[in-house]
Amino acid sequence: MWLTCPGCSARLEVPVLDVPLEQAVISCDCGVAGRLRFEQVRSRMDSAVAKLTARLRQDLESNRLKLPALPDVVLKVERMARDENAGAPEIAAVVERDPVLATKLLKLANSVLYRGRVEARTVQQAIARLGMANLRDYVLAILSRELYVVADPALGRFIERLWEHAITVAVASRELATRMRTG
Known part of the structure; x- marks a missing residue:
């Protein structure tokens, strides 16, 4: 993020800070401006966010912006994983209709994080190994990835x-949280 000094028009880089914006200050070498308060940055950011929000609203209302939809299998698996009467065989039947999803779940179930003594060879075995709570999250992550193709x-x-970084952090965070609760 950058600020322009009102005294000399120098472009000043705003560093990453460990204090709230209200307490932060940045100085310019020109001496005329003295200390520049971040309220200027905040008001510019608020203005930019307001403009972007208004533009997105206009684009949505005029059908110029098309938001991608998640595949149906995500919603089906989500609903079934929350249903106490649905088991791994029923969910596996839904997952197997999407070969990419089935392959990725098998790969995940056999990864270092979940690998057991015996390789998971079926989607049902992969679901049992991952667990229902994890399954919902992984199905969403795997299939929402397709929305980010450019x-x-x-x-x-x-x-x-x-x-890849986001997924790695999410998996590591979940594992740490689980270990902290049980440890």
């Missing part, structure tokens, strides 16, 4: 790295 190769690589 035409620009450079942006695609960036999104891919960002996605």
Whole structure:
């Protein structure tokens, strides 16, 4: 983020801070401006957010913006995983209709994080190994990934790295939280 000094028009980089914006200050070397308060940045950010929100609303209302929809299997698995009467065989039958999802769940169930003594060879075994709570999250993560496909190769690589990082952090966070509760 950048600020422009009102005294000399120098462009000043705003550092990442450990204090609330209301308490933060940044100084310019020109001496004329003295200390610049972050309220200027906050008001600019608020203005930019308001403009973006208004533009998105207009685009949605005029049908210029099309939001992607999650595949039906996500909703079906979500509903079934919450249903006490639905078991792994019924959910596996739904998951198996989506070969990409089935393959990725098997791969996950056999990953270092979940691998058991015996390899999971069926979707039903993978579901049993992952557990219902994890299954909902993983199905959503796996299938929502398809929503982030872009035409620009450079942006695609960036999104891919960002996605992998987000998933890694999510899995590690869940594992840490589980161990902290039981440990």
